[in-house]
Amino acid sequence: MKDVAARAGVGLKTVSRVVNGEPGVTPDTERRVQEAIDALGFRRNDSARVLRKGRTATVGLVLEDLSDPFYGPLNRAVEEVARAHGALLINGSSDEDPERERELALALCARRVDGLVVIPAGDDHRYLEPEIRAGVATVFVDRPAGRIDADVVLSDSFGGAVTGVAHLIAGGHRRIGFIGDQPHIHTATERLRGYRAAMADAGLPVDGAWVSLGTTAPERVSAAARAMLSGPEPVTALFAGNNRVTVTAVRVLASLPRPVALVGFDDFELADLLNPGITVIAQDAAALGRVATDRLFQRLAGADLPPARIELPTRLIPRGSGELPPVC
Amino acid sequence: MKDVAARAGVGLKTVSRVVNGEPGVTPDTERRVQEAIDALGFRRNDSARVLRKGRTATVGLVLEDLSDPFYGPLNRAVEEVARAHGALLINGSSDEDPERERELALALCARRVDGLVVIPAGDDHRYLEPEIRAGVATVFVDRPAGRIDADVVLSDSFGGAVTGVAHLIAGGHRRIGFIGDQPHIHTATERLRGYRAAMADAGLPVDGAWVSLGTTAPERVSAAARAMLSGPEPVTALFAGNNRVTVTAVRVLASLPRPVALVGFDDFELADLLNPGITVIAQDAAALGRVATDRLFQRLAGADLPPARIELPTRLIPRGSGELPPVC
DNA sequence: CTGAAAGCGCTTACAG
DNA sequence: CTGAAAGCGCTTACAG
Numbered sequence: 001m002k003d004v005a006a007r008a009g010v011g012l013k014t015v016s017r018v019v020n021g022e023p024g025v026t027p028d029t030e031r032r033v034q035e036a037i038d039a040l041g042f043r044r045n046d047s048a049r050v051l052r053k054g055r056t057a058t059v060g061l062v063l064e065d066l067s068d069p070f071y072g073p074l075n076r077a078v079e080e081v082a083r084a085h086g087a088l089l090i091n092g093s094s095d096e097d098p099e100r101e102r103e104l105a106l107a108l109c110a111r112r113v114d115g116l117v118v119i120p121a122g123d124d125h126r127y128l129e130p131e132i133r134a135g136v137a138t139v140f141v142d143r144p145a146g147r148i149d150a151d152v153v154l155s156d157s158f159g160g161a162v163t164g165v166a167h168l169i170a171g172g173h174r175r176i177g178f179i180g181d182q183p184h185i186h187t188a189t190e191r192l193r194g195y196r197a198a199m200a201d202a203g204l205p206v207d208g209a210w211v212s213l214g215t216t217a218p219e220r221v222s223a224a225a226r227a228m229l230s231g232p233e234p235v236t237a238l239f240a241g242n243n244r245v246t247v248t249a250v251r252v253l254a255s256l257p258r259p260v261a262l263v264g265f266d267d268f269e270l271a272d273l274l275n276p277g278i279t280v281i282a283q284d285a286a287a288l289g290r291v292a293t294d295r296l297f298q299r300l301a302g303a304d305l306p307p308a309r310i311e312l313p314t315r316l317i318p319r320g321s322g323e324l325p326p327v328c
Numbered sequence: 329m330k331d332v333a334a335r336a337g338v339g340l341k342t343v344s345r346v347v348n349g350e351p352g353v354t355p356d357t358e359r360r361v362q363e364a365i366d367a368l369g370f371r372r373n374d375s376a377r378v379l380r381k382g383r384t385a386t387v388g389l390v391l392e393d394l395s396d397p398f399y400g401p402l403n404r405a406v407e408e409v410a411r412a413h414g415a416l417l418i419n420g421s422s423d424e425d426p427e428r429e430r431e432l433a434l435a436l437c438a439r440r441v442d443g444l445v446v447i448p449a450g451d452d453h454r455y456l457e458p459e460i461r462a463g464v465a466t467v468f469v470d471r472p473a474g475r476i477d478a479d480v481v482l483s484d485s486f487g488g489a490v491t492g493v494a495h496l497i498a499g500g501h502r503r504i505g506f507i508g509d510q511p512h513i514h515t516a517t518e519r520l521r522g523y524r525a526a527m528a529d530a531g532l533p534v535d536g537a538w539v540s541l542g543t544t545a546p547e548r549v550s551a552a553a554r555a556m557l558s559g560p561e562p563v564t565a566l567f568a569g570n571n572r573v574t575v576t577a578v579r580v581l582a583s584l585p586r587p588v589a590l591v592g593f594d595d596f597e598l599a600d601l602l603n604p605g606i607t608v609i610a611q612d613a614a615a616l617g618r619v620a621t622d623r624l625f626q627r628l629a630g631a632d633l634p635p636a637r638i639e640l641p642t643r644l645i646p647r648g649s650g651e652l653p654p655v656c
Numbered sequence: 657c658t659g660a661a662a663g664c665g666c667t668t669a670c671a672g
Numbered sequence: 673c674t675g676a677a678a679g680c681g682c683t684t685a686c687a688g
Contacts, residue, residue, distance in 0.1 A: 001681060011659035016683065024657055041458045046438040047384065048681035051375050051664050058418075058439075067404035067614075069397045069597070076395035079420060088435060090386075090418045092407060107416060110374040111386075130369045250601060269397070270598050273578060286395075329665060339675035344667065352673055376665035379680050 008036040060108030061091035077289030098122025137299040143186040155283035160314035161194025173237040177228035180241030216244035236326035237261035261324040279322025336364040388436030389419035405617030426450025443624040465627040471514040483611035488642035489522025501565040505556035508569030544572035564654035565589035589652040607650025
């Protein structure tokens, strides 16, 4: 910029004016400056600009895994809202590791992102308190923050699970298995709670062998499914706690001689083309991202809002697998 | 930092040393500084640091659509390599719009990303020349750069299409349809070229009605498929030019009374669970991202490499749909 | 309409 | 082991 000013024979501030399209420059000086810019290949350094202005026009997103299709639409929705506000998006995967989540979130804060959207891996977010106090707008998505009071946007996991399990019960099932994600994950326990509530509402007992929480690794999930589906009193239906569990469950059931009913939490591409189509409790991942990021920018715009818990509805999509009758 | 220095009764440089874990500070001063940091809730501003150091430890990724499952593993691979080098990832979607690609890429350069990974939407990247000259390491992925000489990492689209179409021909098909992406997209025309080469190799004619390029919008693709599958001499097999086309083709074929063979470019989740399983030409999207970002960091490390074109192999995965015999 | 000075928050190069 | 000065590339607040 100094070089441009020198070459154009003007002051620094005039170059700044031209670069930013500010008024108050004669067409003639503007032309001279522009020529110098072109000749020198000048490109404004936004980092320096940011240092002076305070705001970075950058939003950070910490999610579990960039390659998980479930987070694709959420990621995209955050990007769209950010873009509408002229902001860029930095994101990274925590891999469900609280320490990695922390490192990532703090690295983003050190870069002075204006706001942070976090899908929590850990259950203690007190490490973010100084950042929030320092003005980093922060919204949690998909799972609530741990040990701090902050905005959170969730799907109705409990209600969705109640609906799905009640649907199986209405179809005549009495022995229903539940396979979910790890117990420290909020959505996993909420969905399990929904399962238990639906069973209790129908006056049905829950055998301890019908419930399995753990990682979504295919080996773990298929072992759990096989265990529930064998023995003298096997389950006649499965409720899968999330998209990854559902996919593995579909594979296990496809290899079985008798039909077993299945309802999965989370919709996924091609669910309707399988035979039978897979009945799911769908949540709107894009809406999750959109609502969260809207909230973020409301805060950034200076809105003085108390921390809120926003819950989005889920919906049952019957496609066949959840309507199979019980077979022992 | 100034406040911390004042409170601890030391110089700025000493604070800087403590914050960065540099040697040459007495345990006692270090403790005093640390106390001041904690008391004041000091957080280092990496933007300022970056301004001084030159490098931002940030990589930019411009892709087509963050929510497209095909790009998930690629995105993740870029993130992993960047992380291994201590860098963060800024990314954005071009939505296949050259102007949006340009805006995004230039915005990333203005933030002074160290390097740029671009999945091109446009076919003229001369706008990046000044940036590359200024030292922004740039690697193109999935499609070559237009009108500039730069690194590019691709899958072997031509070879993959030849293999896939030859596979159908070996199964007895003589009338094979090709439905691909828009003709200005490099991979689309390469795959079409492979289709034509395989047909020519087998001495088979290609009827103009058997080839359709255009957007991947489901309406467009299903109309194209229906057209090829009707009339007095319908095709008996389809070659789908990419994952999105394949998915729509599967839907169309599922609604048809007679079996039609299908081979798709790109593998996708659950392809093996459909009935029949979908035969595909698989490319390794994660490898694409990994190889590209490795190359980026080689350049960043100062390697003086000439622009290279790196082509990764594809492989045929037979699952049933591509092995269906011709039925008229 | 234009520009010189100060400063954003840090690091570099140096001197003590 | 420690720190004062200069500077990274911009913008802000002012004066002319």
